[in-house]
Amino acid sequence: MRASQEDFESAMNQVKLLKKDPGNEVKLRLYALYKQATEGPCNMPKPGVFDFINKAKWDAWNALGSLPKETARQNYVDLVSSLTSSSESSTQVKPGADRGQQEYENLVVTSEDGITKIMFNRPTRKNAISTQMYQEIMLALKAASKDDSTITVVTGNGDYYCSGNDLANFTDIPPGGVEEKAKQSAIMLRDFVGTFIDFPKPLVAVVNGPAVGISVTILGLFDAVYASDRATFHTPFSHLGLSPEGCASYTFPKIMGPAKSCFSFQATEMLIFGKKLTAGEACAQGLVTEVFPDSTFQKEVWTRLKAYSKLPPNSMRISKQVIRNMEKEKLHAVNAEESSVLQERWLSDECINATMNFLSKKAKL
Numbered sequence: 001m002r003a004s005q006e007d008f009e010s011a012m013n014q015v016k017l018l019k020k021d022p023g024n025e026v027k028l029r030l031y032a033l034y035k036q037a038t039e040g041p042c043n044m045p046k047p048g049v050f051d052f053i054n055k056a057k058w059d060a061w062n063a064l065g066s067l068p069k070e071t072a073r074q075n076y077v078d079l080v081s082s083l084t085s086s087s088e089s090s091t092q093v094k095p096g097a098d099r100g101q102q103e104y105e106n107l108v109v110t111s112e113d114g115i116t117k118i119m120f121n122r123p124t125r126k127n128a129i130s131t132q133m134y135q136e137i138m139l140a141l142k143a144a145s146k147d148d149s150t151i152t153v154v155t156g157n158g159d160y161y162c163s164g165n166d167l168a169n170f171t172d173i174p175p176g177g178v179e180e181k182a183k184q185s186a187i188m189l190r191d192f193v194g195t196f197i198d199f200p201k202p203l204v205a206v207v208n209g210p211a212v213g214i215s216v217t218i219l220g221l222f223d224a225v226y227a228s229d230r231a232t233f234h235t236p237f238s239h240l241g242l243s244p245e246g247c248a249s250y251t252f253p254k255i256m257g258p259a260k261s262c263f264s265f266q267a268t269e270m271l272i273f274g275k276k277l278t279a280g281e282a283c284a285q286g287l288v289t290e291v292f293p294d295s296t297f298q299k300e301v302w303t304r305l306k307a308y309s310k311l312p313p314n315s316m317r318i319s320k321q322v323i324r325n326m327e328k329e330k331l332h333a334v335n336a337e338e339s340s341v342l343q344e345r346w347l348s349d350e351c352i353n354a355t356m357n358f359l360s361k362k363a364k365l
């Protein structure tokens with residue numbers, strides 16, 4: 001069932017009654033979804049760079065791209081519902097409380113109905129993963145592995161699931177120079193992927209829109225992947241002078257390969273030639289569990305997840321161990337090898353030129 005006009009209006013009223021200021025990121029998101037739901041794609045001229053407030057609003061609305069009005073209305077209702085429930089029955093997880101520091105800057109993490117939801121929250125950058133965001137995702141996963149929830153879900157805010165590594169990560173060079181940056185990044189990447197390999201509870205990706213790069217490769221480490229039919233799956237490593245990570249060099253041929261072969265041309269077409277798959281194609285290849293029409297995606301997926309979250313948690317955790325443990329050692333070895341190969345790749349002319357072309361706006365995928 002989609003959110004009706006009545007649900008939408010009721011959500012608008014609830015926003016006015018919120019006891020706690022939800023913060024600027026969420027307010028911008030509410031604004032953008034409201035505009036998209038009522039007027040469709042952004043139709044305002046872009047404000048000047050010094051008109052900060054209107055520029056931020058325009059960016060947020062424009063970032064929703066061609067998201068259908070009905071989906072925006074549903075997302076608005078879902079967001080308001082998560083805000084009202086987080087201030088009432090559910091817990092808005094604040095890792096800062098554990099760490100004695102601030103909340104996540106690039107994620108919205110909520111825990112409700114036995115499900116911890118980790119939502120990428122940089123919609124104006126298509127949820128590209130900055131260095132800080134890699135750290136926040138690792139922290140959020142570690143917290144989720146110990147909390148009371150039964151299932152952990154990863155999803156994206158806005159029209160994208162995630163556009164992969166933030167290419168601006170290449171510009172933040174420490175005093176030790178680019179070699180030092182590559183070394184630190186390889187360690188970070190290995191730890192990041194390792195957190196997914198070792199994650200002890202059922203881990204589900206709710207892929208709300210296009211997914212790129214590392215956000216695609218790590219899907220092979222999830223226990224279920226539900227995708228909207230707007231989602232696409234793209235690993236343009238050769239276009240960027242890179243090579244696969246996230247254990248995809250091992251998991252993708254295994255997932256996509258025909259039963260009698262140790263090799264899969266579908267996997268190589270994705271990982272070497274950068275072929276972008278539609279959600280339907282990714283499902284046919286086994287990378288996606290099930291595809292849903294975008295208009296009913298959120299409703300159907302969350303109804304199903306809520307039912308799954310009521311299953312006995314220990315049984316689910318043990319089943320995951322039984323299914324995954326035999327592979328863990330191999331996955332850690334693959335992860336170490338992929339990270340070490342990338343450490344070299346990041347210093348190559350092919351990678352540096354491709355990254356600079358993107359950052360100087362000469363090229364997109």
Ligand SMILES: CCCCCCCCCCC/C=C/C(=O)SCCNC(=O)CCNC(=O)[C@H](O)C(C)(C)COP(=O)(O)OP(=O)(O)OC[C@H]1O[C@@H](n2cnc3c(N)ncnc32)[C@H](O)[C@@H]1OP(=O)(O)O
Nearest residue numbers: 125126128163164165166167169182185213214346364365
């Ligand atoms: C020295 C070594 C350092 C290494 C550090 C690495 C650390 C770990 C690495 C792990 C390995 C990961 C690999 C990958 O993930 S590879 C994939 C990388 N991703 C991309 O190449 C995507 C690039 N983005 C695009 O091509 C397009 O933006 C996209 C097709 C995703 C969307 O296009 P669209 O036209 O719809 O939207 P915009 O381009 O206008 O996007 C809005 C703004 O967001 C910025 N953006 C989007 N994606 C990224 C990104 N991945 N990195 C940085 N910025 C991104 C985009 O530039 C727009 O910004 P402006 O509004 O300022 O123009």
